[in-house]
Amino acid sequence: MADPHFGLERHDPEGFSLTAAVDSAPPDEPSLPVGEWLRKNLFSSPFNTVLTLVFTVVALAGLRGLLNFAFSEERNWDAVRVNLRLLFTQAYPEDQYIRVWVSVGIVVALSGLSLGLWARLSGVPVARVAMWSMTAGGLIALGVVLREPSAVSGPDGDPMRDAAGEVIRQSFGAAMGDRIWWWLAAAVLFGVGAGLWRGFEDERRRHTYVPTIPLVFGSLGVVVATLWLYRWGHYAFTGNEFVYEPDRTAALSTKLPWTVMWLLLMASWAAGRQGRGTPAEGRLKVLVNLAWLLSPFILFWVVLRDPAIDWAHVWSTDLPMAAGFVIGGGAVLYGLTRPGIGEVGRVIAVGLLAFAGFNWVAAFAGWYPMLQKARFGFLLLALAALLAPNFTGERAQRLRLVWGWAGAMTVVQYLVTMANTESTLNTPTSEFLGGFSVTLFVAVFTLIFSFPLGVLLALGRTSKLPIFRVLSTAYIEAMRGIPLITVLFFFANMLNLFLPQNMELGSVAAVTVGFSLFAAAYLAENVRGGLQAVGRSQYEASDAVGLTTVQRTMFIVLPQGLRVSIPPLVGQVISTFKETSLLAVIGIFDFLFLANRAIPSQSEFLGVKREGLLFVSIVYWIFAFSMSKYSQRLERRLGVGER
Amino acid sequence: MTAADTAGGAAGADTGAHARADMIVCEGVSKWFGDFQALDGITATIAEREVVVVLGPSGSGKSTWIRCINHLEHHQEGRIVVDGVELTNDLRNIEQIRSEVGMVFQQFNLFPHLTVLGNITLAPIWVRKKPRREAEAAARALLERVGIPEQAEKYPGQLSGGQQQRVAIARALAMDPRVMLFDEPTSALDPEMIKEVLDVMKGLARSGMTMMVVTHEMGFAREVADRVVFMEEGQIVETGTPEHFFTSPAEDRTKQFLSQIL
Numbered sequence: 001m002a003d004p005h006f007g008l009e010r011h012d013p014e015g016f017s018l019t020a021a022v023d024s025a026p027p028d029e030p031s032l033p034v035g036e037w038l039r040k041n042l043f044s045s046p047f048n049t050v051l052t053l054v055f056t057v058v059a060l061a062g063l064r065g066l067l068n069f070a071f072s073e074e075r076n077w078d079a080v081r082v083n084l085r086l087l088f089t090q091a092y093p094e095d096q097y098i099r100v101w102v103s104v105g106i107v108v109a110l111s112g113l114s115l116g117l118w119a120r121l122s123g124v125p126v127a128r129v130a131m132w133s134m135t136a137g138g139l140i141a142l143g144v145v146l147r148e149p150s151a152v153s154g155p156d157g158d159p160m161r162d163a164a165g166e167v168i169r170q171s172f173g174a175a176m177g178d179r180i181w182w183w184l185a186a187a188v189l190f191g192v193g194a195g196l197w198r199g200f201e202d203e204r205r206r207h208t209y210v211p212t213i214p215l216v217f218g219s220l221g222v223v224v225a226t227l228w229l230y231r232w233g234h235y236a237f238t239g240n241e242f243v244y245e246p247d248r249t250a251a252l253s254t255k256l257p258w259t260v261m262w263l264l265l266m267a268s269w270a271a272g273r274q275g276r277g278t279p280a281e282g283r284l285k286v287l288v289n290l291a292w293l294l295s296p297f298i299l300f301w302v303v304l305r306d307p308a309i310d311w312a313h314v315w316s317t318d319l320p321m322a323a324g325f326v327i328g329g330g331a332v333l334y335g336l337t338r339p340g341i342g343e344v345g346r347v348i349a350v351g352l353l354a355f356a357g358f359n360w361v362a363a364f365a366g367w368y369p370m371l372q373k374a375r376f377g378f379l380l381l382a383l384a385a386l387l388a389p390n391f392t393g394e395r396a397q398r399l400r401l402v403w404g405w406a407g408a409m410t411v412v413q414y415l416v417t418m419a420n421t422e423s424t425l426n427t428p429t430s431e432f433l434g435g436f437s438v439t440l441f442v443a444v445f446t447l448i449f450s451f452p453l454g455v456l457l458a459l460g461r462t463s464k465l466p467i468f469r470v471l472s473t474a475y476i477e478a479m480r481g482i483p484l485i486t487v488l489f490f491f492a493n494m495l496n497l498f499l500p501q502n503m504e505l506g507s508v509a510a511v512t513v514g515f516s517l518f519a520a521a522y523l524a525e526n527v528r529g530g531l532q533a534v535g536r537s538q539y540e541a542s543d544a545v546g547l548t549t550v551q552r553t554m555f556i557v558l559p560q561g562l563r564v565s566i567p568p569l570v571g572q573v574i575s576t577f578k579e580t581s582l583l584a585v586i587g588i589f590d591f592l593f594l595a596n597r598a599i600p601s602q603s604e605f606l607g608v609k610r611e612g613l614l615f616v617s618i619v620y621w622i623f624a625f626s627m628s629k630y631s632q633r634l635e636r637r638l639g640v641g642e643r
Numbered sequence: 644m645t646a647a648d649t650a651g652g653a654a655g656a657d658t659g660a661h662a663r664a665d666m667i668v669c670e671g672v673s674k675w676f677g678d679f680q681a682l683d684g685i686t687a688t689i690a691e692r693e694v695v696v697v698l699g700p701s702g703s704g705k706s707t708w709i710r711c712i713n714h715l716e717h718h719q720e721g722r723i724v725v726d727g728v729e730l731t732n733d734l735r736n737i738e739q740i741r742s743e744v745g746m747v748f749q750q751f752n753l754f755p756h757l758t759v760l761g762n763i764t765l766a767p768i769w770v771r772k773k774p775r776r777e778a779e780a781a782a783r784a785l786l787e788r789v790g791i792p793e794q795a796e797k798y799p800g801q802l803s804g805g806q807q808q809r810v811a812i813a814r815a816l817a818m819d820p821r822v823m824l825f826d827e828p829t830s831a832l833d834p835e836m837i838k839e840v841l842d843v844m845k846g847l848a849r850s851g852m853t854m855m856v857v858t859h860e861m862g863f864a865r866e867v868a869d870r871v872v873f874m875e876e877g878q879i880v881e882t883g884t885p886e887h888f889f890t891s892p893a894e895d896r897t898k899q900f901l902s903q904i905l
């Protein structure tokens with residue numbers, strides 16, 4: 001009888017169970033000889049044999065089609081090579097380009113620090129490295145055989161054609177001979193893998209680990225080294241001139257920054273590593289997390305935008321206002337967290353909320369002018385004041401809260417001031433981002449804004465108070481009933497009509513708002529699933545020790561619920577990241593738009609579209625795939641020891 | 644009929660403790676789950692420093708009663724007064740009573756995402772407003788008292804059941820409660836761990852804590868209880884000293900119950 005698994009059953013190397021990883025390794029199955037493995041898994045019955053053969057043919061045909069497409073003589077990969085910078089940062093001014101590298105550098109340094117501080121990388125088993133290497137070699141060899149013979153090029157370098165206009169191709173033998181370098185690469189990879197495999201006995205192959213960090217840094221180092229050694233060529237598009245210099249190594253403006261990035265990655269990793277196990281480790285981790293949280297704001301609004309600071313205005317208005325909120329607000333919160341403040345506190349908080357709300361009404365009605373950031377400041381203060389009675393305590397505890405408020409307010413006031421300041425960048429349009437950078441911008445800020453909103457909506461929907469429940473449910477269901485593209489068109493075209501006077505958002509910002517509001521509705525449902533997974537016993541235990549509802553939510557329900565919702569949340573982040581490609585449809589110069597519309601309209605590459613699209617897909621895939629891998633790691637790590 | 648009976652029984656059994664103040668007073672407490680009446684006119688008084696063990700067959704309402712006392716369930720009829728504060732729907736009264744009444748659950752109900760120390764100090768810091776340092780010192784002292792000082796930094800999932808239950812007791816004690824409620828604290832434990840938890844509870848009783856304990860551990864009832872209360876179908880059938888209760892029970896239903904479990 002046919003095997004119900006169609007012979008596809010296999011062990012997922014990643015999918016070991018938690019307890020097994022912590023306590024005892026699962027008993028090893030001896031690895032079968034290749035022939036036996038094939039017989040057992042692929043050819044165990046006539047039916048499975050047929051299935052295996054059919055799907056092998058289909059897979060090979062698919063691979064052949066893809067290779068013929070990617071390597072066809074008709075492909076003009078120059079369109080991508082020349083436009084790489086355009087694809088990632090569009091028209092970011094050449095003379096300011098150092099700002100882009102600084103931004104990349106900051107992200108690289110933070111990644112290195114985080115790796116050093118957090119990563120628990122045991123290493124990759126030799127067996128796995130050997131399998132990777134052999135698979136890579138095998139795939140290359142397969143590709144070399146599968147891809148159709150190259151066209152014979154004529155004297156002008158174009159492919160020769162026969163009388164019927166068909167491209168004349170080499171003989172199979174000649175083609176294989178021409179691909180000698182590919183054969184060599186395949187042989188080396190396969191040989192290294194096989195050597196590793198043979199060099200270790202069954203047991204040790206699985207339990208000898210190649211340390212991950214040297215493996216990763218080494219591989220990256222090899223890539224960086226080829227920039228200096230291999231003749232990748234120099235291709236660029238500088239404003240109106242296309243540069244082709246095939247017979248040289250990459251330009252200094254490419255290889256130098258990437259070399260610096262590589263060194264920076266290793267240095268910051270080493271620094272993080274140093275911090276591990278020291279008494280300051282906890283504090284360092286908090287700092288790095290804070291830096292991650294702030295980095296998108298600082299990078300996009302300060303580093304990349306280069307605001308032209310108007311010092312007169314800063315001294316006369318911005319600083320005094322910031323100081324007022326930091327000190328005044330801090331004092332109010334210090335007072336409101338005094339134990340036993342009771343009803344008075346609530347009255348003050350409600351009064352503040354009424355005042356903050358009134359400011360917004362006035363903004364829409366145009367009654368009196370007020371800086372937008374003051375309105376936001378009062379609103380934040382009112383919300384903090386409402387929560388304050390839950391966090392009363394002794395002096396040190398209260399001072400900690402006040403410091404938290406002061407820090408948050410300083411950052412908020414600084415960032416809003418920066419965002420409101422004119423940019424000095426000399427860009428053709430008012431948007432300074434384009435291509436992949438705009439994709440990242442929208443994705444990152446959508447995440448940052450939709451996350452808190454989604455959590456609040458989820459709390460609202462599970463709340464006992466009907467008003468919160470009804471409003472949240474209505475919002476979530478409304479948003480989920482509207483197609484995303486409609487939401488985006490709406491926000492791109494109409495948001496500014498609904499904003500108070502003197503407040504305007506550029507199209508990218510407007511669309512980001514739309515994205516965030518949309519994503520929040522879906523996120524809320526994921527979070528709600530997590531919240532509902534928190535058992536009744538946890539609520540009862542919190543109640544029994546006397547926590548208030550807000551305290552119970554903050555200290556017990558959210559930490560546990562969010563942990564459960566991590567896998568769906570990462571799924572949501574990935575889909576949001578990919579959905580940003582809808583920006584292309586509403587005419588924003590995002591990654592996809594450049595490949596689909598901008599490059600094909602360049603004089604040099606009229607109509608050359610497929611290459612760009614393939615490249616864009618690959619980049620999207622790399623990012624999405626890494627995120628999903630990372631989430632698997634995260635899930636596993638969060639599970640250990642805390643359940 | 645039962646109300647009068649119970650009142651009489653309670654008064655009779657109270658003789659040994661009538662000099663002390665009343666800690667928990669229940670008067671005619673009734674509770675329904677939909678149409679089903681889980682508590683039927685419970686009247687009882689528990690004095691300061693008294694240890695009361697509640698017995699009864701499954702489904703008799705023991706848990707429901709004990710959970711009404713810190714308002715995890717709310718009663719629909721009658722009065723409950725804890726340490727002079729009446730349980731009404733006023734949130735402040737509820738909060739006050741909860742911070743004075745510690746509860747230990749059958750399934751421990753520890754917070755799995757917090758360390759043992761985090762579990763114990765959370766409420767003292769945020770409800771009692773204790774400085775963190777003081778709260779942690781007190782938590783370590785409590786862990787010492789329940790016999791697991793070395794487990795402070797671990798997570799509940801890394802402890803045995805008996806250790807978890809002792810952490811749960813420490814968590815409740817960290818609020819300096821005036822009353823401790825135990826709902827079958829040893830029922831989820833393997834036999835070899837029951838003793839370590841019962842020992843902690845005995846120590847607590849000796850120290851003069853007012854305790855209300857639902858348990859099937861007859862040895863504990865005999866040794867520690869000042870009074871045993873027997874419930875059935877939401878009513879108090881009989882109360883008395885352990886001696887009276889185990890040797891010469893008055894009610895047939897009590898005799899039947901005892902014959903089944905002893």
Ligand SMILES: Nc1ncnc2c1ncn2[C@@H]1O[C@H](COP(=O)(O)OP(=O)(O)OP(=O)(O)O)[C@@H](O)[C@H]1O
Nearest residue numbers: 676677679681699700701702703704705706707708
């Ligand atoms: N939330 C609820 N909804 C409906 N019925 C309930 C609920 N909780 C308890 N009951 C019912 O109330 C009655 C008393 O339950 P309770 O849990 O107090 O019994 P118990 O004496 O503690 O029993 P056990 O020894 O099994 O723990 C039972 O019949 C139970 O089915």
Ligand SMILES: [Mg+2]
Nearest residue numbers: 705706707827
């Ligand atoms: Mg029960």
